[in-house]
Amino acid sequence: MNKKKVVVGMSGGVDSSVAALLLKEQGFEVIGVTMQIWDSSDPCRTSREGGCCGQSAVEDARRVAGVLDIPYYVMDFREPFRKKVMDYFVEEYLGGRTPNPCIACNRYVKWESLLEKSMDLGADYIATGHYARIEKLANGRFTIRNSAAAAKDQTYALYNLTQFQLAHTLMPVGGYRKEEIRTLARRAGLPVADKPDSQEICFIPDGDYAAFIDREAGDRVPGAGRFVDAGGRELGTSRGITHYTVGQRRHLNLSLGHPVFVTEIRPETNEVVVGENDEVFSDTLxxxxxxxxxxxxLRGFCDAVGKIRYSHRGAPCRITRTGEDEITAVFFERVRAVTPGQAAVFYDGERILCGGTIIRDRK
Incomplete structure (x- = not known):
């Protein structure tokens, strides 16, 4: 009987390395692949340690593949990553929204592009080291279920995967806690067993989003603008909309005698609206x-738990279809900093029902 073939996306970290280990132990024919999404002409980016975009990721993944005795390849995904992730990131900020590049990367690069190339190689599945579980329900649909590691759960960032992608995906580490994954790596002699997790956005390792947008967008960056209150009264000069996000309090450099928070971003006028803490809370998105x-x-309405950002614990709400491509969620208690551009993901218990991108309120 022929073994099922699976291509494992190997980032050089411990999670994807153990995913490859587990699948080999389960009897799959495993192929390791690292997705090249960096520009190799940039020595700063390609030499930095620890991230998924650096040359060190290739070196670490290749060493793990050697220990596991599996084939290993580097595939060029620079074009889809540039278009679907980096360009999207810039355009969203220019439009007054706060994007989530990891969600875009998951859907369009780690799955859409990798799955296409993997199936060309004759693979049955792709696999990753995400902390999530895929489940086929009685109604025949696939969904993503919370992982066993609550603190590491990554289901929110995976809500946008299609049914076809889920049907051809394995997530073998979703049933483990992080410490268990590291233990498995040590027992197998994997050289990345104690490698720290990468935290930053991979293409902005210094965390300076605005500087990145300035470089990428050039003269399209709006430049200095105005801080205003909800009524449009000018309160001061801002650095421009690309420097701010809803809910932000720090680095506003406004001397109003009390703390204020960003409540809205208006790209049409390059205005950043600020207000009191209470104004950051909302019950509807x-x-x-x-x-x-x-x-x-979604036909009619249903009750769910909605998450409005990766770090949000989720809050009970009622979701209703209000347009051809629109859902309105009403939370039973107000939630903080509903941010256009971020994802709203709705759960039934541990399982994802649906999700979408938060859009601006109608004015």
Whole structure:
């Protein structure tokens, strides 16, 4: 009987390395692949340690593949990463929104592009080291379920995967806690067993988003603008909309005698609206760009738990279809900093029902 073939996306970290280990132990024919998404002409980016974009990722992944005795390749994904992740990131900030590049990368690079190339190689599946579990429900649909590692759960960033992608994906580390993954790596002699997790956005290792946008967008960057209150009264000069996000309090450099928070960003006028803490809270959001998982559509309404950012614990809400590509969520208690551009992901218990991208309120 022929073994099922799986291509494992290996970032050089411990999670994807153990994913490859587990799948080999389960009897799969495993091929390791690192996705080249960096510009090799940039010595700073390619030499930095620890991130998924650096040359060190290739070196670490290749060493792990050697220990596991599996084939290993580097595939060029620079074009889709540039278009679907980096360009998207810039355009969202210019539009007054706060993007989530990891969600875009997951859908369009780590899955869409990698899965296409992997199937060309005759693979049955791709696999990653994400802390999440894929489940096929009684209704025949695939969904993503919370991982066993609550603190590491990555389901929020995976809500946008399609049914086809889920049907051809394995996530073998989703049933383990982080410390268990490191233990498995040590026992197998993997050289990345104690490698620290990467935290930053891979293409902005210094964390200076605005400087990156300045370089990429050039003369399209709006430059200095105005701080205003909700009524439009000018309160001061801002550095421009690309420097701010909803809910932000620090680095506003406003001397108003009390703390204020960003409540809205207006790209049409390059204005940053600030207000009191209470004004950052809302009980309603609208989202578009919908993707359905556990259900094939939303008819009428249903109750769910909604997460409005990666670090949000989730809050009970009622979701209703309010447009051809729109869901409105009403939370039973107000939530802080509903941010256009971020994802709203809705759960039924541990399982993802659906999700979309938060859009601006109608004025």
């Amino acid at each position: 609208r989202c578009a760009g919908l993707n359905f998982m556990a259900i094939d559509d």
